[in-house]
Each structure stands twice: as structure tokens, then as C-alpha cells.
Amino acid sequence: MDKIKSLTGMLDLYDDGDKTNLSAKLFYLEKKIKDIFISYKLNEIRTPILEDINLFIRSVGGASDIVNKEIYSFNDRNDKGIALRPEGTASVIRAIIEKKLDQTNHKLWYMGPMWRYERPQKGRYRQFNQAGVEILGIPEGMPEFEMISIVCSIISEFKLQNCTIKINHLGTQKNKELFCNALVKFLEPFKEFLDEKDLQRLEKNPLRVLDSKNNETQNILRDAPSINEFIDSSAIDLLNSIQKYFSDICNIEIDYSLVRGLDYYSGFVFEAVSSDLGAQDSFLGGGRYDQLCAKLGGKDLPSIGMAIGLERFAELIALKDDSVKVVSFLIVTSNLEPKAYKIAHQLRSLNKDIILDIHLSDGSLKAKLRKANKNNSDYAIIIGEEELKNNTAVIKPLKNELEEQVTVSLDDLYSFFKSI
Ligand code: HAM
Numbered sequence: 001m002d003k004i005k006s007l008t009g010m011l012d013l014y015d016d017g018d019k020t021n022l023s024a025k026l027f028y029l030e031k032k033i034k035d036i037f038i039s040y041k042l043n044e045i046r047t048p049i050l051e052d053i054n055l056f057i058r059s060v061g062g063a064s065d066i067v068n069k070e071i072y073s074f075n076d077r078n079d080k081g082i083a084l085r086p087e088g089t090a091s092v093i094r095a096i097i098e099k100k101l102d103q104t105n106h107k108l109w110y111m112g113p114m115w116r117y118e119r120p121q122k123g124r125y126r127q128f129n130q131a132g133v134e135i136l137g138i139p140e141g142m143p144e145f146e147m148i149s150i151v152c153s154i155i156s157e158f159k160l161q162n163c164t165i166k167i168n169h170l171g172t173q174k175n176k177e178l179f180c181n182a183l184v185k186f187l188e189p190f191k192e193f194l195d196e197k198d199l200q201r202l203e204k205n206p207l208r209v210l211d212s213k214n215n216e217t218q219n220i221l222r223d224a225p226s227i228n229e230f231i232d233s234s235a236i237d238l239l240n241s242i243q244k245y246f247s248d249i250c251n252i253e254i255d256y257s258l259v260r261g262l263d264y265y266s267g268f269v270f271e272a273v274s275s276d277l278g279a280q281d282s283f284l285g286g287g288r289y290d291q292l293c294a295k296l297g298g299k300d301l302p303s304i305g306m307a308i309g310l311e312r313f314a315e316l317i318a319l320k321d322d323s324v325k326v327v328s329f330l331i332v333t334s335n336l337e338p339k340a341y342k343i344a345h346q347l348r349s350l351n352k353d354i355i356l357d358i359h360l361s362d363g364s365l366k367a368k369l370r371k372a373n374k375n376n377s378d379y380a381i382i383i384g385e386e387e388l389k390n391n392t393a394v395i396k397p398l399k400n401e402l403e404e405q406v407t408v409s410l411d412d413l414y415s416f417f418k419s420i
Helices: 022-039 053-061 065-070 089-098 142-157 173-193 196-204 206-211 215-221 233-246 310-315 338-350 365-374 385-390 410-419
Strands: 050-052 073-075 081-084 106-115 127-136 163-169 252-254 268-274 282-288 303-309 326-332 355-358 379-384 392-397 406-409
Touching: 022 106, 022 127, 022 142, 022 310, 050 053, 050 089, 053 065, 053 081, 053 089, 089 106, 089 127, 089 303, 127 142, 127 310, 142 163, 142 233, 142 268, 142 282, 142 303, 163 233, 173 196, 173 206, 173 215, 196 206, 206 215, 233 252, 233 268, 282 310, 303 310, 326 338, 326 365, 338 355, 338 379, 338 410, 365 379, 379 385, 385 392, 392 410, 406 410
Parallel strands: 163 252, 326 355, 326 379
Antiparallel strands: 050 081, 073 081, 106 127, 127 303, 163 268, 268 282, 282 303, 379 392, 392 406
16 A cells, blocks of 8 residues: 655654654754743743734734645635644744734743745745744844844754855834835846746745855846945944854854845844854844834733744754663563563652653663663663562663672662662
């Protein structure tokens, strides 16, 4: 019979113990990043993965690639248009408005899968995971520094090399409009040299032409007007100040051509890129979106946020052999021996820092020891019928060849386990 396969661009994440696997790195990242978020006193928010499709049309934007070409959507049994979320920000703001919390400040984090129907390639999936932060209710100023501080903490925690945080300022809505008009005016005479994609961008969302991957377009853009001619000096001061105060921690570059693919941004925007990633080099992105809440029917709620692409970030890290000790618990008896499980339970309660791996399958002691070595265990605790009868256990060191295997009483086993 034909086997059913997973959908294109959607990964099964499974940690098989190999630390070089993307899955192992991603699971590790999730844990570590969560700890960093908590250390910044961010609160978790978890929204549904399905939303009314209009949420994304009104936020991410009807002209964006995401809504135009990439959204996964369907009509439910009631003929309502539903979308799998392509990003997290719109859902967070929807939830805050719905809970009538849009008049106060919030510092939030979330983690979970997102969906975009993109052409899969290295670092680009149709289902991928993001870890995001949204700081709501505070106008431009301190939150920008807090956000860059979070980004720097994450980059430093994983000692990422070869990465740059690009920052830019899109100005106010008015500045953005004036810049767009100037850009369109500049590009008009070059229309015949633009490809189909850039022509569409010029028509629907001119700022996105700056993001073009086409070399010819990039050559033309060299003489184009730049956003820094249209924004206030306070915006330029902010960029300079962020660069000045964080450059000793992370590589920060002011890039006036940085635009983001989602429509809701104005003001400060940023993206982190790594030269170790190839074509899809951006592993994190965000910015200020002061108008979004009002646009979705809520109060004026000045906000800023960012999201990390966890699969891309995972590509950049190497997992060390962690210092957590692993002990394999080998029960070698012909019958099911509940007493042995009780001993294991007891051990676990005595030292929560140890990973105690009970080998559940039948098999010879030799096979079980082979598996314990493969699992990188530090010790094996072996219990057979003899040991159960005498209330003893065997402790066999697996990493230190100089240490001898010993038979000990259960009390000594408990003391030993506590001391590892
Ligand atoms: P974004 O730039 O669209 O921003 O996505 C953030 C990150 O998600 C990207 O930098 C990238 O690492 C990852 N990503 C995006 N698409 C894919 C894909 N197809 N496969 C793998 N990774 C991908 C947002 O989503 C905004 N909501 C960020 C934000 C939060 N802005 C304000 N608050």
C-alpha cells in the first residue's frame, strides 16, 4: 500500500538523542529562550493557531506577500474564512482587545508554529516555529532599548558568531507616505528594467522594492532617495544611540534600506541576519507597530515586538555535551519486578538533577549496557533477581575506566545517587 507522506515544507521534529539534529537543537533553544524571556519578566500568551482570515488581511496587509500568496486558508462548515496563523503579532493584539486589556501596558512572549505557503528551500518551511515578544502600551523610547537588549541577550547566550542586527527607522505614517511617493517618482522612469515581481511591489507596496533580490533593481536603487532624508532627527538619534550602547555586545548596523515584509510597521524596525545561513539569512525580525491595535478596533496602543525563526536560529548553534549526568537503570530479571521500579522512583525523588533512564525492553545485560553506553550514560545501576533478594544493587561506572563496579546496599545506593 502507498505510504502517506508529510506535507511539503513541514518537518517532523523528533529528538533521537543526536545533538547535531535540528530537532534536538530546536527543543533546546525553546527551553533556553523561554528562560531568557522569563528573566525579562515577560508573561506568556498562547493564542489559537486558527483565526478569522480578516485579522491578517487587516494587519499583515492585503498587499503583503504573506496575505497575497502564502496564507493557508479554508472555509469552515459555516462558510467562515479561516486562516492558519502566518505570524503571532496580529493574534496577540486581537486577544488583548478582546480581553479589554488594550488600555494598559503588557510585556508578552509566545512560542509556537506558524504557516506560510512559501517555496520550500533551506531555512524556509511551510510550517515553522517562532518565539516572539510583544511590548504593548509604551511609545517609542525605552521599549526599543529593552527589545534590542533581549535580542542581544539571546545572541550572546548562544555565542552566535557572524551575525549582525540591522536597524532602521521608517518614521511616522506621514514620513513613510512621503518617502513612498518619492520612491515611486524615482522608479517610474526605470519601470522597463524592473521584473514582474518588483513592478507589482511598486504598484502595491513600493517600500518592498527596496527588498528586491534582483541585482538590476538594486543597481537602480543606488541613486534612489533614502528614508533618512524623510525622518526626523530624533529618529536618527535613536538609531545612533542604540548602535552606540549595544555595539560592544552585538554587531549593530544602521541600514536605511531595511524594510519589513509586513504592513503594520512604522518607526523603529530591525532584523538579525547571519552570514552562516545562506539565502534565507534573517533569523529574527521585528519593529514598532503603533497603529495596529486601533486598526483592529482597539484603543491606541503603541507597541513594538519581534519574532525569532527557531529553525533558522537552530542552524546556528552547536549543542555541547551538557553537564547533566545520565544514569541508566537496568533491570535484569525474568519477571516483572515492581520493587525495582519503586527503587527507581525513590532515586528520582532524591536527586532531580539526574536523568534516570530505565531500559524498559527485555534483553540481555550486555545489550542493555551497550545501549547505556550509546546513551552517553555516566553510570549503570543494575538490579537482577539476586540483588532484589538481598536488597542490593550494582553500580557500574561507564565513563571512568579506573572506577570499579561495586555492589552496595539500597541505603548506600540512595546515598550514592544523592551525591552524584
Ligand atoms: P517575520 O520577519 O515575518 O516577522 O518573521 C520572523 C522570523 O520568522 C524571520 O526572521 C524568519 O527567521 C522566520 N521565518 C519567517 N518565514 C519563515 C519560513 N517560511 N520558514 C522558516 N522561518 C521563517 C514576523 O513574523 C513578525 N510577527 C515579527 C514581529 C513581532 N514584529 C512585531 N512583533
